[in-house]
Amino acid sequence: MNSRGQAAACPLIVYGNRIGTLMEYFLELFFGGLTRGSIYALIALGYTMVYGIIELINFAHGEIYMIGAFTGLIVAGVLGALGFPGFAILVLAVIVAVIYSAAYGFTIEKIAYKPLRGAPRLSPLISAIGMSIFLQNYVMLAQTSDFLPFPSLIPEFKIPGLTGIITSSEVVIVAVTVVVCVALTLFIKYGKLGKAMRATAQNRKMAQLVGISVNTVISATFVIGSSLAAVGGVLIASHIGQINYYIGFIAGIKAFTAAVLGGIGSIPGAMLGALILGLTEAFATGYVSSDYEDVFAFALLVLILIFRPAGIMGKQPTQKV
Amino acid sequence: MNNNIKADKGKRPLAFFSAGCDSAAHALRRSVLVALWFMFLTFPIMVIKVDTVNKTIDWRWMNLLWIGIGSFVLSFVWRWLLERKELQKDQVSTEGPVERLLTSASSIPAAKWSLLAIVGIAALVFPHLAGMYQTNIMISCLTYVALGLGLNIVVGLAGLLDLGYVAFYAVGAYAYALMNMHFQIGFWTMLPLGAVLGAICGILLGFPVLRLRGDYLAIVTLGFGEIIRLVLENWGEVTMGPSGISGIDRPMLFGHKFGVFDSITFMYYIMLGLMILTIFFVNRLQNSRIGRAWLALREDEIACQAMGIDRTKTKLMAFALGATWAGMAGVVFAAKTTFINPASFTFWESAIILSVVVIGGMGSVRGVILGALVLILLPEYLRAFSEFRMLIFGATMVLVMVFRPQGLIRAKRKVYTYMGRKTAGAEHG
Numbered sequence: 001m002n003s004r005g006q007a008a009a010c011p012l013i014v015y016g017n018r019i020g021t022l023m024e025y026f027l028e029l030f031f032g033g034l035t036r037g038s039i040y041a042l043i044a045l046g047y048t049m050v051y052g053i054i055e056l057i058n059f060a061h062g063e064i065y066m067i068g069a070f071t072g073l074i075v076a077g078v079l080g081a082l083g084f085p086g087f088a089i090l091v092l093a094v095i096v097a098v099i100y101s102a103a104y105g106f107t108i109e110k111i112a113y114k115p116l117r118g119a120p121r122l123s124p125l126i127s128a129i130g131m132s133i134f135l136q137n138y139v140m141l142a143q144t145s146d147f148l149p150f151p152s153l154i155p156e157f158k159i160p161g162l163t164g165i166i167t168s169s170e171v172v173i174v175a176v177t178v179v180v181c182v183a184l185t186l187f188i189k190y191g192k193l194g195k196a197m198r199a200t201a202q203n204r205k206m207a208q209l210v211g212i213s214v215n216t217v218i219s220a221t222f223v224i225g226s227s228l229a230a231v232g233g234v235l236i237a238s239h240i241g242q243i244n245y246y247i248g249f250i251a252g253i254k255a256f257t258a259a260v261l262g263g264i265g266s267i268p269g270a271m272l273g274a275l276i277l278g279l280t281e282a283f284a285t286g287y288v289s290s291d292y293e294d295v296f297a298f299a300l301l302v303l304i305l306i307f308r309p310a311g312i313m314g315k316q317p318t319q320k321v
Numbered sequence: 322m323n324n325n326i327k328a329d330k331g332k333r334p335l336a337f338f339s340a341g342c343d344s345a346a347h348a349l350r351r352s353v354l355v356a357l358w359f360m361f362l363t364f365p366i367m368v369i370k371v372d373t374v375n376k377t378i379d380w381r382w383m384n385l386l387w388i389g390i391g392s393f394v395l396s397f398v399w400r401w402l403l404e405r406k407e408l409q410k411d412q413v414s415t416e417g418p419v420e421r422l423l424t425s426a427s428s429i430p431a432a433k434w435s436l437l438a439i440v441g442i443a444a445l446v447f448p449h450l451a452g453m454y455q456t457n458i459m460i461s462c463l464t465y466v467a468l469g470l471g472l473n474i475v476v477g478l479a480g481l482l483d484l485g486y487v488a489f490y491a492v493g494a495y496a497y498a499l500m501n502m503h504f505q506i507g508f509w510t511m512l513p514l515g516a517v518l519g520a521i522c523g524i525l526l527g528f529p530v531l532r533l534r535g536d537y538l539a540i541v542t543l544g545f546g547e548i549i550r551l552v553l554e555n556w557g558e559v560t561m562g563p564s565g566i567s568g569i570d571r572p573m574l575f576g577h578k579f580g581v582f583d584s585i586t587f588m589y590y591i592m593l594g595l596m597i598l599t600i601f602f603v604n605r606l607q608n609s610r611i612g613r614a615w616l617a618l619r620e621d622e623i624a625c626q627a628m629g630i631d632r633t634k635t636k637l638m639a640f641a642l643g644a645t646w647a648g649m650a651g652v653v654f655a656a657k658t659t660f661i662n663p664a665s666f667t668f669w670e671s672a673i674i675l676s677v678v679v680i681g682g683m684g685s686v687r688g689v690i691l692g693a694l695v696l697i698l699l700p701e702y703l704r705a706f707s708e709f710r711m712l713i714f715g716a717t718m719v720l721v722m723v724f725r726p727q728g729l730i731r732a733k734r735k736v737y738t739y740m741g742r743k744t745a746g747a748e749h750g
Contacts, residue, residue, distance in 0.1 A: 130718025
């Protein structure tokens with residue numbers, strides 16, 4: 001059990017050694033933080049959506065992200081051997097990873113959480129922790145416990161004026177995240193299923209009474225959340241260039257921190273929280289010390305929660321007896 | 322309790338196969354679908370193994386066959402178990418086999434005392450019968466009992482979800498290691514000091530998080546635990562960083578130094594004593610004024626305040642007393658292993674301790690002891706399966722929670738008997 005902790009030190013984002021002027025350095029950190037925040041946002045959305053609907057911290061969500069990255073690697077490996085061009089591999093890898101992660105999210109909910117509806121509050125949490133341990137070891141046994149090199153799938157292109165400050169993969173990650181976040185917001189606001197989700201989050205019993213199939217809504221929430229995590233998984237793996245079975249844990253904890261920071265259960269809150277967390281970490285790493293990167297993240301969380309106990313955008317629920 | 326199931330079996334001869342389905346044919350079709358789904362699900366990860374450097378692909382089709390057969394069989398068992406759980410839900414008494422045994426044993430005083438005596442004697446002679454390796458495992462198991470009982474105060478009684486409990490454990494362990502290294506302070510001096518330090522840290526954490534509730538509290542305590550670990554890892558000048566501190570003194574008995582083998586036996590007895598002390602304290606606490614205040618706080622904060630309970634004091638008390646045991650267990654851990662590093666105090670440790678509490682049965686002392694025995698001994702005895710042990714461990718956590726969500730042994734509130742009769746509201750779920 002103890003040996004698991006040592007792998008936690010693996011970095012989520014690796015910086016290049018380009019030292020330019022002070023302004024360039026600032027911009028480089030800023031875009032690095034933006035990328036980092038984007039990935040956190042993609043994972044945090046899954047946490048916050050699941051929490052909003054069934055009030056469960058889905059500890060296995062980080063593992064879904066990891067499985068997405070692994071599926072992406074496998075697809076990339078197979079297609080690469082068949083001689084597909086880089087961009088086609090990226091698109092196909094993301095699509096297959098999304099399908100598989102969604103399938104895993106769906107199955108996990110059916111096995112580990114659905115039989116526990118109405119059980120004491122901590123039981124599904126322990127079930128989730130067990131699921132997370134199970135999935136990590138499953139991937140470790142079926143694949144490998146070593147770091148695997150991930151092919152660089154995102155094509156290189158130059159951004160005029162910003163060469164050396166922002167890389168093409170950073171641009172792609174941020175752009176994809178923005179598109180996904182906008183689409184998700186619109187879907188939740190105007191889509192039929194999105195409306196059903198909001199209704200279920202507000203009051204499950206009442207939603208059932210007005211004819212919403214709560215089981216479908218919960219499954220859909222897991223499917224959507226898992227798909228977003230898979231997108232993040234493939235993109236960041238391609239950006240960093242290596243993955244192993246343990247990447248889900250630290251990314252999951254950070255994303256969960258981001259979700260709580262923004263106010264858990266709130267979708268714009270998760271995006272904002274992830275952005276703040278990513279930027280804080282990037283600047284703290286760049287200007288203070290890379291050793292204490294995680295300390296800054298958690299210290300920020302503690303500080304914000306002391307002053308706003310329900311997160312930045314969370315609503316403090318009225319308490320009744 | 323089993324009558325219902327038996328009657329059901331009588332009606333349907335294929336009850337096991339068709340559990341949860343109308344007919345055997347339907348059940349068969351469902352299981353085939355489940356098998357196909359899992360074959361699809363595990364296809365990329367189980368079958369394909371790519372080497373992106375050499376561009377080679379390894380296809381392992383046999384795995385797919387095993388997954389198919391395995392999930393086909395397991396889906397029958399799964400449905401059967403779920404149906405059994407559903408049937409038992411309607412029963413008034415939902416005691417499990419372990420609980421039933423304990424209830425029947427404790428209802429007869431002679432049986433209760435002889436059972437306790439047998440367990441006591443077995444615990445006393447254990448290190449002389451079993452080898453050094455077994456004794457070592459038992460010590461870590463007892464450590465988890467103490468940790469579990471400490472966390473049980475915070476989570477089980479006061480209902481405050483603490484995911485960073487391991488931080489207090491680390492504080493105790495590092496306090497002893499550092500004091501021993503710099504000032505040669507012995508184990509026996511440090512044991513109470515570790516407890517006090519743990520309590521102080523508990524209060525320090527408790528103050529800022531008083532206003533937080535539920536999962537916000539969980540993530541802040543998780544963050545606190547991680548901060549402590551990261552500081553231990555990075556503050557190299559003081560804590561020796563990731564390489565840790567070695568050569569910590571083992572405990573002595575009135576100035577007598579033990580050899581390696583004897584000192585493990587001695588450590589076992591220390592831990593046994595500490596555990597008995599913990600059980601005694603927690604039992605007394607549970608039924609004391611503060612214990613009842615915790616239960617009230619767990620059930621409803623506002624109602625509890627309205628009854629005149631000081632919320633701040635009660636919460637801080639829970640944090641402090643919970644952390645006390647972690648501090649002591651930390652000192653014992655450092656003395657036992659004679660080497661500590663930050664890798665022993667990761668979030669997983671907290672998760673395991675929390676699992677001990679929840680799987681055993683929240684708020685129940687006997688449950689926590691059983692939970693520690695199951696969760697700590699299981700991975701050790703699963704070493705025969707070597708690499709599969711953590712896989713089985715994770716699956717067990719899920720299965721226990723799905724089929725016994727209230728834990729192995731449920732907590733029972735103390736029942737007052739008035740002139741030989743039980744008062745109302747005795748059973749507590």
